[in-house]
Amino acid sequence: MRNVLPKGIVLVLLLTGCPLTNFSQGMRVLGIPLDTLLKTSTPRVDRAYITTYYRRLHLYVVSDRQDYTLRVLGRQQSLVYKPNLAWTLGLGIDYKWIGTEITVKLPFLGYNIAQRGKTKPFGATVNLNNRRFWFSAQYQFYRGFYLNNPDVLQSDWFDHHAAYPYRNDLRTQTVISHVLYQFNPLRVSVPATLLQREGQRRNAGTWVIGGFATYQHVQGDSSWVPTALQKDFSAESGFHRLNTLALGVEAGYTQTFVFKNHWFSSFTLRPGMSVLFQQSIGERQIVSTHWRAGWEGVASVTVGYSTDIFYGGVYGSSTLINRAFSRELVSTDVDYFRLVVGKRIRYQPKGIIKQIPGIK
Numbered sequence: 426m427r428n429v430l431p432k433g434i435v436l437v438l439l440l441t442g443c444p445l446t447n448f449s450q451g452m453r454v455l456g457i458p459l460d461t462l463l464k465t466s467t468p469r470v471d472r473a474y475i476t477t478y479y480r481r482l483h484l485y486v487v488s489d490r491q492d493y494t495l496r497v498l499g500r501q502q503s504l505v506y507k508p509n510l511a512w513t514l515g516l517g518i519d520y521k522w523i524g525t526e527i528t529v530k531l532p533f534l535g536y537n538i539a540q541r542g543k544t545k546p547f548g549a550t551v552n553l554n555n556r557r558f559w560f561s562a563q564y565q566f567y568r569g570f571y572l573n574n575p576d577v578l579q580s581d582w583f584d585h586h587a588a589y590p591y592r593n594d595l596r597t598q599t600v601i602s603h604v605l606y607q608f609n610p611l612r613v614s615v616p617a618t619l620l621q622r623e624g625q626r627r628n629a630g631t632w633v634i635g636g637f638a639t640y641q642h643v644q645g646d647s648s649w650v651p652t653a654l655q656k657d658f659s660a661e662s663g664f665h666r667l668n669t670l671a672l673g674v675e676a677g678y679t680q681t682f683v684f685k686n687h688w689f690s691s692f693t694l695r696p697g698m699s700v701l702f703q704q705s706i707g708e709r710q711i712v713s714t715h716w717r718a719g720w721e722g723v724a725s726v727t728v729g730y731s732t733d734i735f736y737g738g739v740y741g742s743s744t745l746i747n748r749a750f751s752r753e754l755v756s757t758d759v760d761y762f763r764l765v766v767g768k769r770i771r772y773q774p775k776g777i778i779k780q781i782p783g784i785k
Contacts, residue, residue: 468556474612476624478733478769483519483621485737485767487526488512491548492760493567495597497649498753499658504650505574506595508544508567511536519621520772521784542591544569556610559635561603565759568596578651594646599757601744603675603723605635605695613679617731618691620738620765624731625689630680637675637697637721639746641757643667648707659754664705667755669747671719673699691727693742696720701749717749737766 470477490512497504515528530536550563571589575582578590607613609631616623648655648663655663675697683689701719706712722745729738740763747757774784 469611470556470614470623471611474625474627474629475614475617476626476733478622478624479521480772481520481769482772483517483524483767483769485517485519485621485765486515487517487528487763487765488514488531489528489761489763491565492758492762493565493597493599494573494758494760495570495643496756496758497658498756499650499654501657502577502654503574504572504577504654506570506649507541507573508546508570509536509538509541510544510546517767520774523781523784540588541571542569542589542593554615556615557607559603559605559607559615561601561605563599563601563759565599566597569593570595577654592645595649596644598640598642599746599759600640601637601746601759602639603635603637605633605675607679608632613681615679617689618679618681618693618725618727618740620727620729620731620736620740620763621767624736625681625683625691626686628680628682630678632676632678633693633695634676635674635695637671637673637699639669639671639699639721641667641669641747641755643669643755659752660707664707664754666706668704669755670702671699671721671747673697673719673721675721675723677723687732688730689727690729691725693723693725695723697722701747703749703754705754715752717751719747719749721746721748734769735767736769737764739764 468477468479491510493508493510495506497506511530511532512534513528514531515526517526518524545568546566548563548565551561553560569591571591572578573589575590579585609629612629613631614623614625617625643649644666646665648665650658650663675695677693677695679691679693681689681691697720699719699721701717702714703717704712704714723742725740725742727738727740730736742761744759745756746759747755778784
């Protein structure tokens with residue numbers, strides 16, 4: 426006997442609490458998963474390799490976390506600054522082009538305001554995917570950072586202090602955008618690697634090429650480098666503000682392996698080369714600008730389980746930006762982790778839900 430949910434419950438779950446943006450990899454604006462390009466028809470695929478579940482109702486539990494690491498690089502050591510970010514836990518629902526997630530912060534797993542200070546975050550992410558072409562853009566703002574390696578200040582720091590060094594004035598803005606072309610889109614499913622609306626049935630891989638643009642603004646009321654450490658850093662590292670723009674090309678490969686029909690593992694690796702422009706503003710508003718050759722890189726891994734009824738797994742990605750081949754001032758890592766356990770339910774829309782464009 427197939428599961429059928431009452432239409433009123435579905436409408437409330439789909440339309441109540443839809444966020445403006447969702448930071449997870451199944452990206453949405455106003456509840457719409459934008460990797461479908463708002464298409465209401467089932468996408469064309471090679472069905473020997475991919476099974477689509479766009480006509481199923483997806484109910485799932487999700488936990489995720491985005492991590493951010495900012496390194497100020499010295500001659501022999503680095504300062505590692507981090508925002509205090511929490512794991513989240515919540516529920517999600519998807520049907521065709523509409524869906525939402527409602528999550529709350531988990532007050533453990535390292536999330537300790539008394540020890541690491543308070544961070545004010547804001548972010549927005551959009552993915553557009555018509556299978557052959559993929560565009561992604563992410564904006565992230567943080568204010569409030571703690572120094573994750575206080576031993577550079579004092580080797581026995583925690584023998585004398587209960588908390589990490591914290592600076593509420595430090596703030597960053599980061600924009601990361603990519604445009605990609607996939608050579609084997611009908612046999613490799615990106616939605617399957619994101620643990621939801623599709624399933625990969627057979628091993629498949631694809632080469633990808635594209636370009637990227639990243640921008641970062643770093644600002645503080647005083648130097649990021651404490652006075653006691655400035656002799657170990659270049660004079661330019663005493664900046665109050667730093668603007669970095671990188672333009673480049675990237676190429677890589679995505680591969681999915683399927684084991685015993687329902688278990689799968691997928692990985693992506695995309696290194697890129699860039700031209701890096703940096704402008705630092707230090708004390709007395711002294712401006713220093715440089716052009717450098719640089720590189721960036723993206724890597725992701727998924728391990729999951731998928732059937733017609735149940736699905737789940739863990740997804741992780743890491744993006745390295747602001748890398749220069751020489752005289753590097755700042756480097757940034759953006760990491761994302763997502764755990765999902767869900768159920769696919771056969772659902773026939775009726776009544777008011779059936780009148781929503783693209784739902785029937």
